[in-house]
Amino acid sequence: MAEINFDALEELDQLNAASLNTRFAEVRNGINELPIDSMAAGALNENHIPSLVVGQASIRVGSAALTHSYTSTTYTVITRAGNDLEIDFGSDISLGTGNGVGGILVFCEVFARRLRNTTNADPWSYSGAKAFFRISAAPSSGGAYAAINRTERYFQALFEGPAGTPNYAGLAGTSQRFVIPIQTLITSSDSSTVRKIRVETKVAPDPGHGGDAQTLLLRESYLSAIVLRSSKS
Amino acid sequence: MPDITLPHTFADGNTTNAAQVEENTFRSEVTPPTSLSVINGRLDDDNREAGWDLNYSHIQRGALSGGRSVGSTTNHHYFQENFPNFNLTSGDLDARYQMIPGASQSFYLPFTPSLVVFTWSIFAGYCDPTATAPNVESPSGARLRLFLNGSRVAHRLAPQCLTRTEGEWVFARHWAGHYFWTGATLQKGWHSAGLGIAQTHYLTNVRVKRFDFVYFR
Numbered sequence: 001m002a003e004i005n006f007d008a009l010e011e012l013d014q015l016n017a018a019s020l021n022t023r024f025a026e027v028r029n030g031i032n033e034l035p036i037d038s039m040a041a042g043a044l045n046e047n048h049i050p051s052l053v054v055g056q057a058s059i060r061v062g063s064a065a066l067t068h069s070y071t072s073t074t075y076t077v078i079t080r081a082g083n084d085l086e087i088d089f090g091s092d093i094s095l096g097t098g099n100g101v102g103g104i105l106v107f108c109e110v111f112a113r114r115l116r117n118t119t120n121a122d123p124w125s126y127s128g129a130k131a132f133f134r135i136s137a138a139p140s141s142g143g144a145y146a147a148i149n150r151t152e153r154y155f156q157a158l159f160e161g162p163a164g165t166p167n168y169a170g171l172a173g174t175s176q177r178f179v180i181p182i183q184t185l186i187t188s189s190d191s192s193t194v195r196k197i198r199v200e201t202k203v204a205p206d207p208g209h210g211g212d213a214q215t216l217l218l219r220e221s222y223l224s225a226i227v228l229r230s231s232k233s
Numbered sequence: 234m235p236d237i238t239l240p241h242t243f244a245d246g247n248t249t250n251a252a253q254v255e256e257n258t259f260r261s262e263v264t265p266p267t268s269l270s271v272i273n274g275r276l277d278d279d280n281r282e283a284g285w286d287l288n289y290s291h292i293q294r295g296a297l298s299g300g301r302s303v304g305s306t307t308n309h310h311y312f313q314e315n316f317p318n319f320n321l322t323s324g325d326l327d328a329r330y331q332m333i334p335g336a337s338q339s340f341y342l343p344f345t346p347s348l349v350v351f352t353w354s355i356f357a358g359y360c361d362p363t364a365t366a367p368n369v370e371s372p373s374g375a376r377l378r379l380f381l382n383g384s385r386v387a388h389r390l391a392p393q394c395l396t397r398t399e400g401e402w403v404f405a406r407h408w409a410g411h412y413f414w415t416g417a418t419l420q421k422g423w424h425s426a427g428l429g430i431a432q433t434h435y436l437t438n439v440r441v442k443r444f445d446f447v448y449f450r
Contacts, residue, residue: 017246031269032280034281034282042292042294044287046293046297049450051450053347056348064388107352109411113392181409224413226350226413
């Protein structure tokens with residue numbers, strides 16, 4: 001039992017090497033094996049505990065004034081002027097309580113200025129043209145990105161109202177200007193390790209208008225992540 | 234710091250050495266500490282008996298993280314007259330913005346944290362009877378920005394939306410954003426953060442969903 005019971009020397013007890021060793025050992029063993037009730041509730045404050053944040057990073061690509069365009073119908077990373085909307089943590093992060101990392105909290109916003117077809121015509125009424133966004137993670141530096149499917153978001157390019165309702169046909173030529181937010185917590189159930197995360201986009205054609213290809217214009221986009229310490233390590 | 238390994242074990246027949254007895258009791262300058270002096274504030278996880286873990290009851294409230302969320306249930310109407318001398322170029326000065334109730338707050342950091350995260354969600358619609366026809370790109374004359382301790386945060390500006398003489402809802406938009414505050418300006422003490430608005434056009438209708446901050450040890 002790790003409790004310090006110092007056996008004091010009484011008169012007529014022997015004071016010798018063994019009695020000294022015994023008493024030093026009693027105190028040493030007690031300090032080396034502190035039991036749970038040795039610590040009072042609320043005994044630890046910010047000076048005693050490590051940060052919850054193992055690491056963090058935040059990046060921005062694009063600007064408020066300039067757009068960058070996407071036409072791919074398969075997911076591709078958002079990039080502007082050679083800078084991908086991607087965070088590289090610098091080393092593989094092993095997720096899970098056994099590794100001391102509880103998860104990676106991710107924040108993302110993408111400013112989608114406009115979605116229209118490649119001839120710069122606007123989507124038609126009941127347009128099915130869409131722009132999609134999602135977060136993907138790579139387990140290692142050279143590892144393949146895997147989508148985190150629950151992060152997929154999209155908007156539809158429909159602008160004109162249905163017949164008989166307020167008709168916004170006059171809005172042709174205007175841009176949608178949506179901010180698409182994505183927030184998620186990546187845990188060990190998504191991947192045992194994470195080295196990089198990134199934001200990807202794709203466009204879907206307009207099936208209501210002959211399958212027109214679409215062009216998506218983006219402006220400033222943000223990606224941030226916090227690597228959170230596990231409650232147990 | 235490892236478990237204590239006492240430097241001296243005594244044996245019968247040896248000459249008594251007071252210094253060795255003292256070193257077993259107190260050696261303040263030795264690293265790693267190998268005396269009983271570790272009880273003077275240097276106990277750590279190695280001294281914990283196997284079989285139990287620290288839990289939340291051992292940690293003071295707010296020592297690991299803290300934060301607050303504010304919002305508003307009212308509609309806020311901002312008119313051009315509220316922003317004299319503001320314009321989108323030379324008149325775009327911090328002092329000409331008004332902080333939006335429910336989208337701003339003052340808060341106290343009990344220690345210097347490693348990170349503060351701000352997140353927000355706000356809705357704004359822009360009406361202007363003088364706006365040009367909506368089939369022309371016509372950015373609104375309103376700006377929504379993030380402010381921290383009275384100064385704007387670069388690149389945290391709401392996407393500029395469009396105005397329309399009617400049907401505000403067509404171009405009303407939510408702005409959901411986040412900002413990580415780190416660096417030398419992040420210090421223990423009182424701070425303020427929030428979203429501010431300024432405009433040159435007729436009317437902006439604002440509805441605040443939330444403005445949050447969370448600090449991390």
